[in-house]
Each structure stands twice: as C-alpha cells, then as structure tokens.
Amino acid sequence: MTELQRESLRNVVIISSAGAGKTSLAEALLFATGTVPHLGSIAQGTTVSDFEPEELHRRSSVSTSLLRCSWNHRTINLVDPPGALDLLGEAFMTLGAVDGVVLVFSASSGIRSELMRVWAQVTVLGLPCLLFINEMDKDGSSLDGIAATCYRDLGMMPLPMSLPFGSGAQLEGVLDLIQESLVTSRKEIPTVQQLPIPRDMKTSVEEARKRIQEGAAECDDRLLEQYLASGELTREDVISGLRLGVQAGTVVPLYCGSAIKNIGIVPLLNGIVDFLPSPMDRTLRVPLKGLHPGRGETVSRRAVQEDPFSGIVFKTLIDPFVGRLSYVRVLSGILRADSTVFNSSRSSKEKTGHLYTVLGKKHVVVPLAGAGDIVAIGKLKETQTGDTLCDEHDPICYPKTALPRPVLSFAIEPKSSADIEKISLGLHKLIEEDPTLEFSRHADTKEMVLSGMGQLHIDLALEKLRRKYSAEVVLHMPKIPYRETIRATAQAQGKYKKQTGGHGQFGDCWLELAPLSRGEGFKFENRVVGGAIPRNFIPAVEKGVLDAMQHGSLAGYPIVDCRVAVYDGSYHAVDSSEMAFKIAASMGFKKALESAHAILLEPIMSVEVEAPADHIGGVIGDLNARRGRILHVEAKGQTEQITALVPMAEMLTYATALNSLTAGRGSYAMEDSRYDEVPHELAVRIIETNKVSIHAAVH
Numbered sequence: 116m117t118e119l120q121r122e123s124l125r126n127v128v129i130i131s132s133a134g135a136g137k138t139s140l141a142e143a144l145l146f147a148t149g150t151v152p153h154l155g156s157i158a159q160g161t162t163v164s165d166f167e168p169e170e171l172h173r174r175s176s177v178s179t180s181l182l183r184c185s186w187n188h189r190t191i192n193l194v195d196p197p198g199a200l201d202l203l204g205e206a207f208m209t210l211g212a213v214d215g216v217v218l219v220f221s222a223s224s225g226i227r228s229e230l231m232r233v234w235a236q237v238t239v240l241g242l243p244c245l246l247f248i249n250e251m252d253k254d255g256s257s258l259d260g261i262a263a264t265c266y267r268d269l270g271m272m273p274l275p276m277s278l279p280f281g282s283g284a285q286l287e288g289v290l291d292l293i294q295e296s297l298v299t300s301r302k303e304i305p306t307v308q309q310l311p312i313p314r315d316m317k318t319s320v321e322e323a324r325k326r327i328q329e330g331a332a333e334c335d336d337r338l339l340e341q342y343l344a345s346g347e348l349t350r351e352d353v354i355s356g357l358r359l360g361v362q363a364g365t366v367v368p369l370y371c372g373s374a375i376k377n378i379g380i381v382p383l384l385n386g387i388v389d390f391l392p393s394p395m396d397r398t399l400r401v402p403l404k405g406l407h408p409g410r411g412e413t414v415s416r417r418a419v420q421e422d423p424f425s426g427i428v429f430k431t432l433i434d435p436f437v438g439r440l441s442y443v444r445v446l447s448g449i450l451r452a453d454s455t456v457f458n459s460s461r462s463s464k465e466k467t468g469h470l471y472t473v474l475g476k477k478h479v480v481v482p483l484a485g486a487g488d489i490v491a492i493g494k495l496k497e498t499q500t501g502d503t504l505c506d507e508h509d510p511i512c513y514p515k516t517a518l519p520r521p522v523l524s525f526a527i528e529p530k531s532s533a534d535i536e537k538i539s540l541g542l543h544k545l546i547e548e549d550p551t552l553e554f555s556r557h558a559d560t561k562e563m564v565l566s567g568m569g570q571l572h573i574d575l576a577l578e579k580l581r582r583k584y585s586a587e588v589v590l591h592m593p594k595i596p597y598r599e600t601i602r603a604t605a606q607a608q609g610k611y612k613k614q615t616g617g618h619g620q621f622g623d624c625w626l627e628l629a630p631l632s633r634g635e636g637f638k639f640e641n642r643v644v645g646g647a648i649p650r651n652f653i654p655a656v657e658k659g660v661l662d663a664m665q666h667g668s669l670a671g672y673p674i675v676d677c678r679v680a681v682y683d684g685s686y687h688a689v690d691s692s693e694m695a696f697k698i699a700a701s702m703g704f705k706k707a708l709e710s711a712h713a714i715l716l717e718p719i720m721s722v723e724v725e726a727p728a729d730h731i732g733g734v735i736g737d738l739n740a741r742r743g744r745i746l747h748v749e750a751k752g753q754t755e756q757i758t759a760l761v762p763m764a765e766m767l768t769y770a771t772a773l774n775s776l777t778a779g780r781g782s783y784a785m786e787d788s789r790y791d792e793v794p795h796e797l798a799v800r801i802i803e804t805n806k807v808s809i810h811a812a813v814h
C-alpha cells in the first residue's frame with residue numbers, strides 16, 4: 116500500500132440520539148458519492164444500512180452496519196450504529212475502530228442522555244468531530260439555539276460551515292461557506308448544482324465566512340500572523356488551519372441539511388475528507404498503546420504497513436447458515452486473507468478465511484487489508500468482539516472497551532421441551548454478537564435469567580432467537596433471590612434413632628446457632644470435647660447443617676450469616692453412621708431455628724441514575740417510593756447523577772418507569788450490593804405468598 120493510499124482513508128462513525136437520522140444520512144452519503152443509484156429510505160425499508168428483519172419492521176437500526184464509499188479520491192469507511200439507549204454498547208464498541216465522528220442532531224429534537232453517554236466516551240478518546248444538523252426540511256427548524264445547546268450539553272462551540280437556503284418544505288440547498296457558493300441538490304439525482312451566493316444572503320455569508328477565517332487563523336500561529344497582516348486567508352490556508360483545529364479538538368465544524376432530501380451532503384463529504392484525520396495522521400501524533408501479552412510491558416503501534424499486524428474486532432455477526440463474520444479495524448501492518456493470526460486476548464491462533472469489504476449486507480472479497488482499513492474476516496473460531504488480533508511473532512493486546520452493564524432481567528422458560536437446547540445454544544451465539552446481553556442460571560432460584568439494557572434489548576434478543584435459532588421462550592419476572600438469617604442465639608438437640616431389624620441408626624448432637632454480621636455467610640465450629648461425638652462424624656454434622664440451611668423456616672429461602680457450633684452429643688458404637696449424624700444435625704438445626712428469631716433478607720442494588728435536571732424531583736420521589744435510600748446527588752452539566760441503594764424487588768420494571776419519568780432522557784446502571792432485612796409488613800406478605808405457592812405445589 117502506498118503512502119498516498121494510507122493518507123486517503125477516513126474511518127468515521129455516525130452518532131446521535133435515537134432516530135436523529137444516522138441511517139438516512141449514511142444513505143445520503145452513499146447516494147451523493149455515487150455508491151448506490153437510488154436514495155433508499157427508512158419508510159420504505161430500502162436503506163443499505165438497515166437490512167435485518169428486526170430493523171425493517173421497527174424502522175430503526177438495531178445493529179451496527181459498515182458501509183464504504185469514495186469521495187475526492189478518498190475511501191470513507193462509514194459505521195452506522197443504532198442510537199437506542201438499550202443498544203448503546205454497539206456505538207461504544209465502534210469508537211475504538213474509527214478516527215473521527217459525525218455527530219447528528221435533528222433540528223427539531225434535542226440531545227438525549229444516550230448521546231451524552233456516547234459523547235463522554237468520544238471526549239475520553241479525543242476523537243475529532245463534525246456536526247451535522249439534520250431535518251432542516253421540517254417546518255419551523257432553524258439553526259438558532261443550536262450553538263447554545265451544544266455548549267451547554269456537550270461543552271463545544273461549533274463553527275458553521277454551511278447555512279440553510281430556504282426553510283422547512285422550501286429548503287432548496289445550503290450555502291457552502293468554504294466553497295462560497297450555493298449548493299442545491301435533489302433526491303432523485305446524486306450530483307449537485309453550484310451557484311453564486313444570492314445577493315440577499317451576501318451579508319450573512321460574509322459574517323459567517325469571517326468567523327471561519329478567524330477560527331482557522333487561531334489554529335495555527337503562522338496563519339494568525341498572516342491573517343493579522345492581510346485580513347484574509349486563502350481557501351487552502353483556511354482548510355489546513357481548520358484541519359489542525361478539528362484534529363486537536365478545538366474546532367467542531369457544523370453542517371446542516373436534510374438527509375432524506377439529499378441536501379447539504381456534499382459540503383459534509385468535503386468536511387469528512389478535508390478535516391477528519393486519516394489513520395496515519397492520528398497514530399503518528401499519538402501511537403496506539405497496548406500490552407505485550409508475554410512480557411506485560413507497554414508496546415506501541417502506528418497505522419503504517421511497516422509495523423507488525425495488529426487489529427481489534429469491534430463487531431461479530433453470526434448467521435446460522437453463513438457462519439461467523441468479524442469486523443476488524445486493522446490498526447497496524449497488513450492483514451492477509453487465509454493466513455494465521457494470533458488472538459492475544461485469548462492466547463490462541465486463528466486461521467483467517469476470506470477478507471471482505473462491506474457495504475451493508477454486501478460483501479466483496481479482498482486479498483488483504485492495510486493499516487487503518489476496516490474489513491470483515493470470515494469464519495474465525497474463537498475470536499469475540501473486543502479481542503485483539505495480531506502478528507504472533509510480535510504480539511500486542513489492546514485494552515478492552517468498557518461496556519454498559521445490563522439493567523433489566525427476566526426469567527425465561529422454554530415454550531416446549533424441544534426448545535431447551537436451542538435456547539441455550541442460540542443465546543450464547545447472540546451474546547457473542549452482543550456482549551451487553553447476559554444469560555445465566557441463577558444459583559439460588561435455579562431460573563434461567565436473561566439480562567439486557569432494557570425492554571427493547573430483551574425483545575430483540577427473543578425475536579432473533581426465534582428467527583435465527585427457531586427457539587421460543589416465555590418471559591416472566593425473575594424470582595427475587597431472598598434469603599433468611601437469624602437474629603438470636605439458640606441451642607437445640609438433634610437426635611436420630613431408628614431400630615429396624617438388623618443394626619439400627621443412631622446420631623445425637625447439640626447445636627448452637629448464632630447470628631453473624633451481614634455478608635459473613637456461614638461458619639462452622641466443632642466444640643465437642645472428650646469424644647462425645649467421634650471426630651470422623653463431625654464432617655457429617657456440618658453437612659447435615661448445610662443441607663438444612665438450604666431451606667429456611669420462614670419461606671424456604673437459604674439461610675445465611677449464621678455460625679453453627681456443635682458442642683455436645685452422643686454416639687452408639689454399632690448403630691452410629693455418617694448418615695445418622697447428618698440427619699440428626701439437620702433435625703437439630705431446624706429445631707434451634709425455631710427459637711433463633713429468623714428474619715427475611717432481600718438483595719439491595721446499588722443504583723446510579725442520570726436524569727436531566729428538570730426531571731430530577733420526579734426521579735428522586737420515585738426512588739423513595741421504591742424504598743430507595745438516596746446516598747448522593749451530583750450535578751453533571753445539565754444532568755444530575757443520583758446514587759442510591761434500592762431493593763432489587765423494586766427495580767424489576769425500573770427501565771420502563773424511568774423512561775416515562777424523563778421522557779426517555781434518563782439512564783441508569785445498577786449492580787448487586789448487599790442483603791438487608793425486609794421490612795416486617797412486606798416480609799409477612801412474602802411469607803404468606805410463599806406458603807400459598809408451596810401449598811399449591813404440594814396439591
């Protein structure tokens with residue numbers, strides 16, 4: 116690959132709040148570059164990017180798509196992730212695979228929390244950004260107030276590069292402030308018309324152009340001197356100055372238009388090519404850092420062909436018929452088809468099958484991919500999303516992207532016994548495609564639990580399970596893994612004696628139960644002296660106690676945080692056995708439990724909620740109503756972050772509640788924190804319900 120080719124790549128992800136027009140914009144970019152002959156639409160389900168059945172009937176993206184087009188002799192790899200909060204993990208994963216971002220706002224709706232979360236990560240990674248204000252064809256849309264919103268919510272001051280010409284349904288084109296022309300276009304033809312700036316727009320264009328000149332001059336001392344001396348910069352100087360500013364993160368060029376009308380797309384394409392960095396630009400400034408898997412030391416790579424091969428897998432697609440496809444960003448060196456690579460995240464070798472460039476669902480076989488490029492590899496066996504692939508003789512392992520954790524769980528049951536195996540197999544494949552989905556069997560409740568980022572995420576998983584793996588499940592609320600413990604110390608004797616025909620059974624032990632602190636679990640002590648119980652039977656006593664602890668006396672939940680001591684007993688030389696002592700210990704434990712003041716414990720979640728400041732009162736009130744304890748509230752720009760402890764039983768449907776409380780602008784994360792006592796009234800109800808279900812199960 117020549118120097119020129121490497122310079123000519125742009126890897127760009129489009130990000131926005133859900134439904135702001137990413138996929139429509141991607142389609143318009145493909146159309147304007149002549150990659151596709153017609154401008155597809157979301158309404159008709161004809162975009163290149165959204166092709167999965169789940170996307171077509173929802174009319175919104177559910178999976179990241181990869182697209183490729185060319186503009187001004189540059190190749191642009193476009194990544195179009197879904198915008199929905201539940202599918203945020205997809206956007207997170209793509210950020211490590213690109214060198215720049217096109218951030219899309221719709222002129223009519225604001226910035227929602229899902230975008231703020233992705234934006235925070237964009238800022239951490241220092242990815243240069245262009246802004247596209249979409250939906251300028253809608254009545255009432257304008258650029259007024261956009262700059263203020265950007266400053267308030269995203270901490271950036273965008274610099275307009277284009278202005279709308281006409282408004283609402285009469286939007287005809289944009290004024291391109293770099294080319295100093297009016298650019299009109301139609302959705303039926305990809306080419307644009309360049310016209311002189313209309314006379315009545317000259318003053319506002321001149322003002323905006325001045326701001327661009329000043330902006331460019333401020334990015335480079337040489338240009339600043341020139342600008343101060345002559346009051347004017349050439350177009351080439353403006354572009355080179357802004358390029359420096361964009362790549363340093365000090366300038367965010369703003370474009371506007373309408374994706375579905377193919378308006379304002381060409382200036383944006385010029386911006387992508389002129390201002391966003393090539394892979395080499397980025398890594399020559401700051402080389403990529405990773406760890407040598409053997410030696411543990413930091414090693415670095417640049418996006419040049421001379422460095423050893425390395426790359427990261429940012430998306431995995433599994434098709435039951437076609438097999439596995441891994442999207443990889445080649446970070447350094449060259450990746451060849453049908454070669455052996457080393458997966459340093461799993462310490463295993465992988466054979467690469469074919470390599471493909473990707474345009475939605477279309478794949479074109481290529482023999483190799485050079486540093487900086489994005490391709491799909493066919494048929495890798497073990498490699499998962501997030502893994503590093505590299506040259507086995509010069510290995511490197513890149514840090515993994517931290518993904519959002521699931522917040523919503525459901526118990527799942529097979530619809531029929533024929534589905535059992537298909538469910539487990541299918542879900543494991545779905546998790547390989549989407550690492551933010553979790554599937555486990557709960558140790559306490561024995562239920563199969565599927566956890567995701569929200570209702571949409573779970574629904575999608577089940578739809579795919581049905582379509583791809585023909586497995587059907589029924590969902591219900593997961594059982595709460597309550598536990599029981601004791602408040603008081605108690606003692607009791609467990610004696611098991613049976614005389615049946617030949618030799619009998621005899622076990623006898625005295626046990627003392629005492630409460631332990633929360634989280635201490637179980638402790639067992641042998642305080643028997645003088646051989647009242649022979650040593651070899653003590654493990655059987657412990658086992659009997661452990662068996663009895665599986666089912667508490669209140670509602671049958673496991674008992675925790677309890678110390679049990681065996682301190683006396685007796686035995687029979689012939690009739691005593693391990694079995695007899697085990698039974699005796701179980702009996703003794705149950706008897707002591709009766710006077711140990713048993714109580715019910717419930718799991719408590721540590722919850723972090725982010726919500727817009729104007730909704731915070733409602734969110735806090737709701738958390739209080741869920742028996743939550745607010746620990747901390749902190750302002751973060753226009754949002755507030757609440758840290759609280761809330762019982763798991765109250766959080767089962769929180770995803771839906773928070774959505775409606777914050778008009779979809781809130782988000783939350785939670786994790787297991789500890790067990791606390793269930794308030795008395797509630798405990799009585801839970802115990803009653805359990806008695807009913809135990810009774811029902813018996814009859």
Ligand SMILES: Nc1nc2c(ncn2[C@@H]2O[C@H](COP(=O)(O)OP(=O)(O)OP(=O)(O)O)[C@@H](O)[C@H]2O)c(=O)[nH]1
Nearest residue numbers: 133134135136137138139175176198250373374375
């Ligand atoms: N009027 C108008 N509607 C638009 C424009 N761009 C997109 N839309 C509509 O907005 C809706 C969402 O557009 P998408 O392109 O799917 O948005 P997205 O950001 O990809 O959505 P997700 O992938 O679900 O996050 C669709 O109905 C589009 O037709 C636009 O420029 N003008």
Ligand SMILES: [Mg+2]
Nearest residue numbers: 137138175176
């Ligand atoms: Mg989309």
